[in-house]
Amino acid sequence: MPQRRVVTGRSQEPRQRFAEELRLLRAERGVSLRELAGELGWDASNFGKMESGRSLGSPEVVEALDQYYGTPGLLLALWELAVGDPSQFKEQYRRYMVLEAEATSLWHYAVSRPPGMLQTPAYAREALSAGGLKDEELEQQVIARIGRQRVLEGDDAPPFRVILSEGVLRNSLRDPGEWHEQLEYLLAAGGRPNITLHVLPFGTGLHGLASTDVMFLRLLDGRAVAYAENDVRGELVEETSRVEHLHRTYDAVRDLALSPAESRTFILRMLEEVPCEPST
Structure with missing residues (x-):
């Protein structure tokens, strides 16, 4: 199982931290977005948007990624932090x-x-x-x-x-x-x-x-x-x-x-x- 990274060792912004972890895990596994999509059954563009920070995805997708990468609960925990981050709301809020x-x-x-x-x-x-x-x-x-x-x-x-x-x-x-x-x-x-x-x-x-x-x-x-x-x-x-x-x-x-x-x-x-x- 990949070693859990200390959150404070990388980005302190929840959304960026989540996207960063997704990129690192896929790089460690050595698979392309297309290969990842083939394994999990979602479109490759969805994973691309999640890794770039343009989308957070759904909890179902994140749970599937946790299982695929062997990181039980890690990605879902980061996803929950990103969802609760005030930056998810429009600037005035x-x-x-x-x-x-x-x-x-x-x-x-x-x-x-x-x-x-x-x-x-x-x-x-x-x-x-x-x-x-x-x-x-x-x-x-x-x-x-x-x-x-x-x-x-x-x-x-x-x-x-x-x-x-x-x-x-x-x-x-x-x-x-x-x-x-x-x-x-x-x-x-x-x-x-x-x-x-x-x-x-x-x-x-x-x-x-x-x-x-x-x-x-x-x-x-x-x-x-x-x-x-x-x-x-x-x-x-x-x-x-x-x-x-x-x-x-x-x-x-x-x-x-x-x-x-x-x-x-x-x-x-x-x-x-x-x-x-x-x-x-």
Whole structure:
């Protein structure tokens, strides 16, 4: 079995480190991309893109490579680090992603879509596809988005309060079965001890976040930052006075929302209206 390399002895960037390891292992085995493709059954171009860092590939491909090279778990571990690397996200999100991973508590208000941390893979795929992504880039971003959900998992997961505008729950996916799955996921998330979920129903009037998604993060040093996003731009807000103003607006919206118990009942009623079988 090839000797495991010390990660710190090479690239410190997770994506580059993963690609570098793939190149080194193939060179040690002495096979071409075409020969590798013939052995494993995937197109040679897929392996070429992974070795150049243009693609991370899927976990199935990475597991097959681990088995082929005799490196049980090594490549999959590096792949998981690369998927969780903030560089997988668009430039304007990267600093926010780093801060999100370190947050001690989070608050979110959603205008038209569930927050990425509460999306199913099917929802993330349709949402990102609607934004123009496709093929490998689309799948890469789906994996990266779903990977963010690890922040909310585990015994030491931070508390997360989310307010969903009713519009989030009315703007369904094309496939009823996938939409049913997304609503069930929100319902289950609201039942987790670290997640508090509110629904803001239609008819509560205009408010300061009517067209703005916003996430607040409480950091280890006690500071709070916010990421505010509308249809045309997103902005990381770190100035204390602006963050406090946004948070007061958020608190006012929370006062208009249904309680967690009422919100659960609201989502349950919506689930009853949606067929659980996929459309044909």
